[in-house]
Amino acid sequence: MACVLIVEDEKRIRDIVRDYFTDRGLECDLARDGAEALDLLRDHDYDAILLDVLMPNLDGFQVCRAVRERSRVPILFITALGGEEDMLRGYALGCDDYVAKPFSLAVLLAKTQALIRRAGGGGVGEGYRCGAISLDPVGRTCRVNGREVKLAPREYELLLCLMRNRGRVLSREQLLDKVWGLDFQGEDRAVDVRIRSLRAALGEAGGQIRTVFKTGYRLEEV
Numbered sequence: 387m388a389c390v391l392i393v394e395d396e397k398r399i400r401d402i403v404r405d406y407f408t409d410r411g412l413e414c415d416l417a418r419d420g421a422e423a424l425d426l427l428r429d430h431d432y433d434a435i436l437l438d439v440l441m442p443n444l445d446g447f448q449v450c451r452a453v454r455e456r457s458r459v460p461i462l463f464i465t466a467l468g469g470e471e472d473m474l475r476g477y478a479l480g481c482d483d484y485v486a487k488p489f490s491l492a493v494l495l496a497k498t499q500a501l502i503r504r505a506g507g508g509g510v511g512e513g514y515r516c517g518a519i520s521l522d523p524v525g526r527t528c529r530v531n532g533r534e535v536k537l538a539p540r541e542y543e544l545l546l547c548l549m550r551n552r553g554r555v556l557s558r559e560q561l562l563d564k565v566w567g568l569d570f571q572g573e574d575r576a577v578d579v580r581i582r583s584l585r586a587a588l589g590e591a592g593g594q595i596r597t598v599f600k601t602g603y604r605l606e607e608v
Contacts, residue, residue, distance in 0.1 A: 388412055388413065388433040388434070388502050389412070389413040389414070389430075389431075389432050389433055390413070390414050390415075390432060390433060390434045390435070391414075391417060391423060391426060391427070391434075391436070392404060392407075392414055392415070392417070392436045393417040393420065393422075393423040393437045393438055393441070394416075394417075394418075394436070394438045394441075394464065395418055395419055395438060395441045395442060396438075399438075399464075400416050400418075402491070403436065403491065403494065404416060406491045407495060412495075412498075415430065415432070419442055419443050419444065420443055420446065420448060420449040423435075423437070423444075423449055424449065424452055424453075427453065427457075428563065431546075431551070431564060433459070433460070433502045433505070433550070434459065434461070434498050434501050434502050434505075435459055435460070435461045435462070436462050436464055436494070436498065437462065437463050437464065437481070438464050439465035439466075439476070440465065440466060447475060447476065447479055450463075450476065450479045450481055451480075453480075457551075458505070458554065459505070460501035460504070460505050461481045461482055462481070462482060462483045462484070462494075462497060462498060462501060463481050464487065464489065464494070465486060465487065466486070466487045483497050485497060514546070514549040514550065516549055516552045516594065516606075516607060517591065517606070518531045518590075519545070519591050519594060519605075521545065521546055521549055523546065526542060528545065530588055530589060530590075531591070535589075536587070537584070538583070540565065540566075541580055541583055541584045541587060543565045544561065544565050544580050544581070544584055547561060547564045548595065548603065548604075548605040549605060551605070552604075553604065553605070554604060555598045555602055555603070555604045556602050556604070557601055558577045558602050558603075560602065561577050562576070562577060581597075581603060594608065
């Protein structure tokens with residue numbers, strides 16, 4: 387099931403969008419401002435971010451810039467700023483689309499779903515699939531060519547992270563931050579050890595996890 391981060395300082399809008407999306411099969415996390423959004427993004431992966439522009443502390447442009455330094459997750463701005471200059475600034479920073487306030491919930495949902503599909507995200511109401519490997523985040527199960535594979539919790543989280551970022555190279559440091567957490571005190575070779583275990587558990591599908599020399603790892607279709 388796809389998960390969306392909604393970053394909006396107006397509680398009423400946050401709650402309305404969350405209720406509308408969850409009723410239609412999307413999971414949603416909420417952030418009241420840019421600082422809270424960045425805290426959530428350090429610990430969680432999302433299939434899309436709905437990002438208000440005018441917020442206290444860190445505005446949407448600042449958050450977008452920070453996100454783009456480490457992720458290509460789809461970003462959709464929700465904003466009252468409809469001028470061409472503001473829109474061009476957002477696109478220059480790496481946003482994928484805009485919705486102007488007041489907006490249609492149906493249009494917002496449709497745009498979000500389109501961005502998730504385009505990015506190869508989890509889809510709506512579905513699990514994740516890449517080549518022979520499929521994951522069900524709700525049931526926390528993994529299958530290879532339809533056969534269930536038992537994974538240790540850390541291996542499952544590692545595979546889920548790679549799946550959500552499939553086709554993209556993730557460094558060992560990024561994987562440690564996303565899977566082990568920012569407070570992990572060990573060495574980055576812990577990633578290599580888990581990757582070896584994960585590949586062994588996946589059998590022939592383990593070859594979909596490619597090593598990128600001196601960089602990290604990438605999950606591919608074949």
